[in-house]
Amino acid sequence: MSTTREAPVDGPARADERVARVGPWRRLMVKPELGSLIGAVVILGFFSAQSDVFRSLAGVANWLDVASVLGIMAVAVALLMIGGHFDLSAGVMTGTTALTVGIVAVELQQNIWVAIAAALVLALGIGAFNGWLVTRTGLPSFIITLGTFLMLQGLNLGLTKLFTGTVIVRGIADAPGYHSAELVLASTIDVFGQPFRVAVLWWLLVTAVASWVLLRTRFGNWVFATGGDEVASRNVGVPAQRTTIVLFMTTATAAWLVGSITAVRLTSVQANTGTGQELIYIVAAVIGGCLLTGGFGSAIGAALGALIFGMTQQGIVYLNWDADWFYFFLGAMLLLAVLTNRLVRRYAEAARR
Amino acid sequence: MSTTREAPVDGPARADERVARVGPWRRLMVKPELGSLIGAVVILGFFSAQSDVFRSLAGVANWLDVASVLGIMAVAVALLMIGGHFDLSAGVMTGTTALTVGIVAVELQQNIWVAIAAALVLALGIGAFNGWLVTRTGLPSFIITLGTFLMLQGLNLGLTKLFTGTVIVRGIADAPGYHSAELVLASTIDVFGQPFRVAVLWWLLVTAVASWVLLRTRFGNWVFATGGDEVASRNVGVPAQRTTIVLFMTTATAAWLVGSITAVRLTSVQANTGTGQELIYIVAAVIGGCLLTGGFGSAIGAALGALIFGMTQQGIVYLNWDADWFYFFLGAMLLLAVLTNRLVRRYAEAARR
Amino acid sequence: MSTATDAPGGAPLLELRGIGKDFGSVIALEGISTAVRAGQVTCVLGDNGAGKSTLIKVLSGVHRPTRGELLLDGEPVDFGAPRDALDAGIATVYQDLAMIPLMSIWRNFFLGSEPTTGWGPFRRFDRATAKEVTRRELAAMGIDIRDPDQPVGTLSGGERQSVAIARAVHFGARVLILDEPTSALGVKQAAVVLRYIAQARDQGLGVVFITHNPHHAHPVGDRFLLLNRGRSMGDFAKGEVTREQLTEMMAGGDELTRLAEELGRPGGA
Amino acid sequence: MSTATDAPGGAPLLELRGIGKDFGSVIALEGISTAVRAGQVTCVLGDNGAGKSTLIKVLSGVHRPTRGELLLDGEPVDFGAPRDALDAGIATVYQDLAMIPLMSIWRNFFLGSEPTTGWGPFRRFDRATAKEVTRRELAAMGIDIRDPDQPVGTLSGGERQSVAIARAVHFGARVLILDEPTSALGVKQAAVVLRYIAQARDQGLGVVFITHNPHHAHPVGDRFLLLNRGRSMGDFAKGEVTREQLTEMMAGGDELTRLAEELGRPGGA
Amino acid sequence: STENSGGGDEGGDGGGTAASGDLDFAVVTHGAAGDAFWDVVQNGAEAAGEDLGVGVDYQSDGDPQRQSQLIEAAVNQDVDGIVVSMANPDALEDSISAATEAGIPVVTINSGAERSAEFGAIGHVGQDETIAGIGAGQRLAQDGATNVLCVVHEAGNIGLEQRCDGASQGLGSDVQLLQVDINDLQAAQSTITSQLQSNPSIDAVLTLNSAVASVAASAAADAGSDAAIATFDLNADVISAIQDGTISFAVDQQQYEQGYLPIVMLKLYAENLNTVGGGQAVLTGPGIVDAENVDEIADLASAGTR
């Protein structure tokens, strides 16, 4: 029913006496991404000021490498968190896919692309299973994916030992098709003479696509809605269950990408790969402004969260701080980053709510 | 304003045609604790049927021991979760307190009770710091306590090495007062000739007190309210910030109890004690029916969640299943427990909402 | 137009036969039968907790009835989800509004029915259209929003309700269901909503309208379904009742007049 | 009693002087001055989004005003938290009701002001008293709850509102603030609320009452504060306005009558 | 604390010319933070740094990818030498060759001896985990054990797996595996107890970490089992347990040397282009510590050097 009704004649750009003037700088500040950008800049400044290696091209390539693999997962996990769910199996799934690539390529002697495809199918299956179980039972995803996390951890170990007799799959470099796979997933690209890992490009691509989907598509709208209030969104016709399942499959796909990169790059995979990383992904997403309760967050923020984490991790090494205190410094720097972010936003908050 | 107004004369027990009759059995079923009780019974039945050692007194003492230490923490973490927060530093704090007991007793050569008191003061300080930072900044507790988690992990290692030169504090058994401390924290009690760990009693005590506080006191009411809707509860005058801080201090106190038990029982403490356990506490609380979003849950449920976890962990060993698949079975049994719980409640749900 | 008042208004769009709904031990509805006809406004009246919202949630696919049958165009249907009802052209304003507080106004407006532009993998949410339509529809209701990007959670109660109504009116194709749409509205906005209802009826939509205000119900209602404690107390055509009877049926509607007298003040309803 | 109509009714309990409130770039209130007196009902009227809820949130300590002064018994006060206002005897029914959906009715009722029994470490929430009082107060409002243990989230909209009102009335000691308390209520329950307001006033409480319904506002109001787009349009004593003027001021209150005519139906306001 | 050649100091490029006072070496291992075994390695490396007046920066991460990133960070910092443990040689190949290509000498330690030369390392100091495991297995067989429980305290850790594999080889029959969590020793004790309760035929328990050994001894007591306890690695608790007979022996890799010696080797290489081992690995073990020789080293373990 969209009949013409008498609309008051006022253009959208009309000034409103109920709105105070706000500078463009402050307006920028309140975007969630820009909050974490501040954190990233503070950390970057901190370490760059103290270590010239950190700010050298080689240093940048090094910490970008750390951030990129983490970032691919963090972005996917952020989407899932915006949609209101957790995936504790995300970390171990990178191991599962890497091991699958290894086992199919080496033990079953297939072309590496076949192995990578097989790993994708497996990952999508696991993601769909997670999503199906969560939507079907209505149980918290935290507990469901904890179950799959533990089961995958067991499978990774059990199957690897079954196939190889040990806890490591080796010899992926000898699989047919390895060189093309290496080119796509594990090569380096020279920039000003400094090789950068191609994973950085993947990270940027994943962030861009995720951001586009989130902000510019119907599906993105559904993600926000499902995470914001599942009942309400179902009531207005959002396919909340489908959205949830697709989100779990998205995290699984990201895990597959990271797993394939790992397998091709290291050419050997340990059975415990990825275990324990799931928390770090969540952390990167939260640093990037995602709400744990769902319905709010950004893909770019998560990518920046991963950057903060990666820079901090490597920066501490570059400063040659005592390794015994590594975690102390890591924790302190993280708090510093989020508190700065918070402070800046408090100041800028005057610009909204 | 409590003037007498004309109240319709109908006693509370009057039958209402808008309420269908429901059997007492079904009424019982919908209590959150009873949901997880079903899970526990299923797991108990499963392992008892297959292993006579598991169901022997010695077996029971064994898995109760595992459940008890986990359970003390799970109950405290459940209170915090009902109050709407997480404490990722809970696991490592058991290590911090245990190490403090060790360092003060051995390296500073104090009476063990002095050491235990010092650890309590430290724990309360950390808990208050966590709570203060969370309430003060309004940042998610997940990220704040991740910061303290990492910092404590670094402190544990750094300080232990500083004091002892190694990663282990040993010789607690030689500290003055050790025997009384052992009696209280680490002795065994014979039941039908089978020694049971005194930690089991602590677990029961903690559960009973937590349950009483939660359901029967003003503070318990505030915990539910703060977790359910912090803004609304503040609007009706609940001291939400104070409640939050007290809850963080409660988790810290539980960590202190567990840490002291660990130190006294093992008489030597490794610097990495407790790291990574925080997730298991949360899991036990969630199995026990706590909502991750806060506002709902029960202390008894969390204790039962810990029991499920402990029985499963030990049961798999009693069945002599292949250790490589340990985590697989652990995950599968957990899913089994929560799904059974869910099924039973679905059936019984007819009794509410 | 006044012919619709007494005549059945054609075959029912939606028909309920002996509908009942339990929530566990709570019996919220029992044996409700009525019909929603094209070009008619069915008012559902009743005390607090009578089961009005539950009834419309059955109509809009949120709840599956425990007992009884739902017919769409004479055929039995089973709405498994609100989407099914929406696809059948039934749009609803829920009492709790079904809005996502953290999302912007325009995203909420088009939630679940997003307009798209582009094709293939580049098909995307048409944000310009969405914002424009949102602003226009709200302006038509007399709500002049500052910024369609404002999160719905920061709107005033009435502004939020207006967004929900404008959305349902925009998407309602055959049946429009409104659960206390005017409760938080100002007098002006409430009047606009009543005029919408009349417009929708005139365009041949079936309207289900829940209100506690007899001054709102009587002018637009064609049929009045009275609920009490989950049961139907009758289903009256407009001709069969006067406003006074209606107010009487709405559980002592004259209380206000009596109250005014009792308080010993001038004025009153 | 009618002396209260024009007379100031003693020194103001609460006084506002040039209050303004911004939310970031949104200016929600600007330059509001008024007074709440003992034994008087102050009605706050205005369109949707005019700033009524924001104003009462300033009074009840939820928001700190950005500009201006708040005086309690003539002394400047600064409510840092709603607790401070409650301790000063100011009880509020918020438009969003401030209830915890997952908690039971009786727990919500006494939230923040739990009665206790026992002593020392055994001091505990007096559950029996709490349940009993809850049931009694709700029954007095004509709400017959099935089970005080039912979670508030499963109550109907009107039932939930009744719980919030009963709570405020029970705890309001000096000032009672009600933000659209009758919006979701049935006619009978709304009348009960109006009677409560009159009772509270007669007992010497200051009452602030927000409503969109002139039929509710006029019978009980002593003063009328009119807001528009965040600014005060005036503060009238009852004697200064008739209900017709009031309705007029509430943004075209006669719309209903006109509407009824326009729709070509019998009836109307 | 020895000489001070005080000569020209033009960066550490290629080695051989830098003054000892300016030498900086990086040690990058795959040990988890706080792991007792790797802590001794770290102590060894740092002690060598102090003794020789060179800088030693110790870093570690159990994840091979992270370890390779740490090596790259060391290369970026242009250190004068790198010490790397190679649990997973394939994964480190790229970053180690990046180091050698940059002219930074590399010494490998612990496992990975067979790939060391191939990667261009100037030497290897260590004890293959498998060989250490074989040593333990043989000793257990000697003591008459037939049914051995091998307690893995970190699932999927390649080094631990190799120790158990080696033990199977040395024993001549498969050992039974048990998973526990090193960060929760109380639960580990209960788990070992339950395994011993349900499987009374176990006559020996082999733990792979000294802290686990202590709780295994208590577990055996709890379960009323008279299984012998043997372990990898030493600490003061294990030594006193060997003294009073609750633990029968410990396999000692003398990992202190795995930290200390590579620093010496790198310093010699940097100043004198010396290499050690002639292309062969320098072995640090396995040494067996039992009741016979335990008293001599009792004091050293509590100092964190054994």
Ligand SMILES: Nc1ncnc2c1ncn2[C@@H]1O[C@H](COP(=O)(O)OP(=O)(O)OP(=O)(O)O)[C@@H](O)[C@H]1O
């Ligand atoms: N999910 C639920 N679980 C249990 N009881 C429920 C549930 N939903 C509604 N009820 C009960 O069913 C009854 C009818 O509720 P409903 O919301 O339909 O009333 P209503 O007529 O819309 O009232 P109002 O005018 O106050 O909005 C109420 O007593 C309510 O407590």
Ligand SMILES: Nc1ncnc2c1ncn2[C@@H]1O[C@H](COP(=O)(O)OP(=O)(O)OP(=O)(O)O)[C@@H](O)[C@H]1O
């Ligand atoms: N937290 C906030 N952030 C931004 N804007 C806000 C916030 N709270 C209120 N506003 C804005 O302030 C204005 C006044 O809101 P308020 O809720 O006081 O209106 P109201 O008079 O109560 O309206 P109604 O009758 O619809 O309840 C509204 O336009 C609203 O959008």
Ligand SMILES: [Mg+2]
């Ligand atoms: Mg309703």
Ligand SMILES: [Mg+2]
């Ligand atoms: Mg309002």
